[in-house]
Amino acid sequence: xxxxxxxxxxxxxxxxxxxxxxxxxxxxxxxxxxxxxxxxxxxxxxxxxxxxxxxxxxxxxxxxxxxxxxxxxxxxxxxxxxxxxxxxxxxxxxxxxxxxxxxxxxxxxxxxxxxxxxxxxxxxxxxxxxxxxxxxxxxxxxxxxxxxxxxxxxxxxxxxxxxxxxxxxxxxx
Numbered sequence: 081x082x083x084x085x086x087x088x089x090x091x092x093x094x095x096x097x098x099x100x101x102x103x104x105x106x107x108x109x110x111x112x113x114x115x116x117x118x119x120x121x122x123x124x125x126x127x128x129x130x131x132x133x134x135x136x137x138x139x140x141x142x143x144x145x146x147x148x149x150x151x152x153x154x155x156x157x158x159x160x161x162x163x164x165x166x167x168x169x170x171x172x173x174x175x176x177x178x179x180x181x182x183x184x185x186x187x188x189x190x191x192x193x194x195x196x197x198x199x200x201x202x203x204x205x206x207x208x209x210x211x212x213x214x215x216x217x218x219x220x221x222x223x224x225x226x227x228x229x230x231x232x233x234x235x236x237x238x239x240x241x242x243x244x245x246x247x248x249x250x251x252x253x
Contacts, residue, residue, distance in 0.1 A: 128144050135212070152182075167181050195242070196242035199240075200238075203219060222238060
């Protein structure tokens with residue numbers, strides 16, 4: 081086979097792949113636009129101990145939740161944080177105040193809107209000693225978090241407030 085024949089064969093293969101790719105994308109786009117119900121089946125060989133974010137301590141539960149849930153941020157293919165439900169994070173006050181703008185029109189599976197208060201509630205609940213969370217140390221840099229986890233302050237004193245945005249006062253105690 082000559083060099084010219086190799087180039088022709090590569091051009092034909094490339095064209096077939098390109099047309100196949102366009103067909104696959106078009107076919108997928110059309111099928112997802114007309115689909116009324118979507119299902120995702122996940123299989124796990126071990127028992128999922130919990131899907132309560134305040135109580136997860138095992139990798140099976142954590143992996144399952146990360147496959148079906150979304151937080152403020154996610155890790156990209158290079159394990160670098162990127163926005164998920166957050167659209168913008170502004171850090172002020174010498175790194176002590178974080179203001180996080182949430183993605184608009186985000187909804188829970190029941191159709192209710194996701195709000196900044198949902199995050200505040202979750203963090204206060206996790207730190208509440210009644211939740212018995214084993215990961216309260218991850219919140220240690222937030223104002224009053226350590227005292228709340230120790231039962232010395234009320235969860236409502238956590239240095240996280242909400243409005244239309246989540247504003248986190250991040251103080252090392």
